[in-house]
Amino acid sequence: MSRKIAIIGGGNLGTAIAEGLINSGFSLPENILITKRNTKTLGPLAEKGVLVSDNNEEAVRFADLVILAVKPFQVNDVLGKLQSVFDPQKHVLVSVVTGISIDNILKAVGSKLAIIRAMPNTAIAIQQSMTCLSAHEVSNEHVSYIEDLFNQLGRVVWIDEKLMDAATVLGACGTAYAMRYIRANIQGGIEIGFDAATASLIAAQTVLGAAELLLKRGAHPEQEIDKVTTPKGCTIAGLNEMEHQGFSSSLIKGIVASYDKIQKP
Numbered sequence: 327m328s329r330k331i332a333i334i335g336g337g338n339l340g341t342a343i344a345e346g347l348i349n350s351g352f353s354l355p356e357n358i359l360i361t362k363r364n365t366k367t368l369g370p371l372a373e374k375g376v377l378v379s380d381n382n383e384e385a386v387r388f389a390d391l392v393i394l395a396v397k398p399f400q401v402n403d404v405l406g407k408l409q410s411v412f413d414p415q416k417h418v419l420v421s422v423v424t425g426i427s428i429d430n431i432l433k434a435v436g437s438k439l440a441i442i443r444a445m446p447n448t449a450i451a452i453q454q455s456m457t458c459l460s461a462h463e464v465s466n467e468h469v470s471y472i473e474d475l476f477n478q479l480g481r482v483v484w485i486d487e488k489l490m491d492a493a494t495v496l497g498a499c500g501t502a503y504a505m506r507y508i509r510a511n512i513q514g515g516i517e518i519g520f521d522a523a524t525a526s527l528i529a530a531q532t533v534l535g536a537a538e539l540l541l542k543r544g545a546h547p548e549q550e551i552d553k554v555t556t557p558k559g560c561t562i563a564g565l566n567e568m569e570h571q572g573f574s575s576s577l578i579k580g581i582v583a584s585y586d587k588i589q590k591p
């Protein structure tokens with residue numbers, strides 16, 4: 327397979343994917359074509375040599391891998407107009423769209439195209455995405471090409487398609503949840519004496535280190551918490567107060583609310 331990639335929908339995620347593909351060296355900028363109805367905001371990518379267009383048909387003809395990154399309600403309209411351009415012998419379609427099943431996509435394209443669902447997050451721009459992948463009836467060649475692509479843009483796990491909504495919440499919405507946790511740390515850090523820049527650095531690096539401890543050791547969070555909580559110390563006093571205020575409970579309820587929103591929009 328050659329390495330020409332079309333990204334249909336140059337919004338937050340589409341542009342992040344383009345950035346990741348270039349930053350990782352997986353693609354040359356001239357091998358990526360990204361579309362949007364109004365291409366003005368794609369200027370920074372165009373300056374890097376990425377091809378920019380408002381014409382989805384042109385993009386599909388250009389590429390053999392098409393990444394669909396439009397909003398869920400736009401899928402039928404966008405794919406419907408591309409039915410005659412897709413070639414099952416040539417194209418593989420990767421959809422990062424929330425809540426739209428492979429079956430729905432197949433109906434919208436109207437042909438037996440190779441379709442893979444991917445659920446990355448915006449850290450894909452800096453090769454730190456968590457990407458969940460799902461496919462059925464796709465050739466091994468397509469599977470290994472797509473796995474290789476997303477592996478270079480972060481970590482990958484293959485999941486059953488029925489878990490895709492859960493993956494969306496935990497892995498993609500999760501970036502926003504983590505940001506809010508860090509922001510709260512910054513706000514607290516300022517209240518106890520730091521300037522905003524120093525509080526931001528300490529909060530972000532501390533979260534990065536905590537995540538790395540889990541990823542590198544495969545430990546359970548509570549094992550690492552036990553190493554921090556000195557008996558009668560300040561950590562356990564703070565943690566217990568957070569729990570009295572509903573910390574874990576509010577996160578779990580938020581995750582379920584996000585999930586319910588995908589299931590019952």
Ligand SMILES: NC(=O)C1=CN([C@@H]2O[C@H](COP(=O)(O)OP(=O)(O)OC[C@H]3O[C@@H](n4cnc5c(N)ncnc54)[C@H](O)[C@@H]3O)[C@@H](O)[C@H]2O)C=CC1
Nearest residue numbers: 335336337338339340361362363395396397398423424498
């Ligand atoms: N933003 C995120 O963190 C994540 C988003 N997703 C999913 O990815 C998809 C895109 O999300 P965002 O990038 O956040 O949305 P967005 O609204 O920023 O991007 C969608 C883009 O599609 C463009 N568009 C609309 N109609 C078009 C057409 N006919 N042809 C070409 N482009 C068209 C819009 O102008 C917009 O720039 C959604 O389905 C979302 O659920 C999935 C994982 C993470």
Ligand SMILES: O=C(O)[C@@H]1CCC=N1
Nearest residue numbers: 424494495498499500
């Ligand atoms: O908020 C949303 O609906 C999308 C799905 C995952 C991240 N953003």
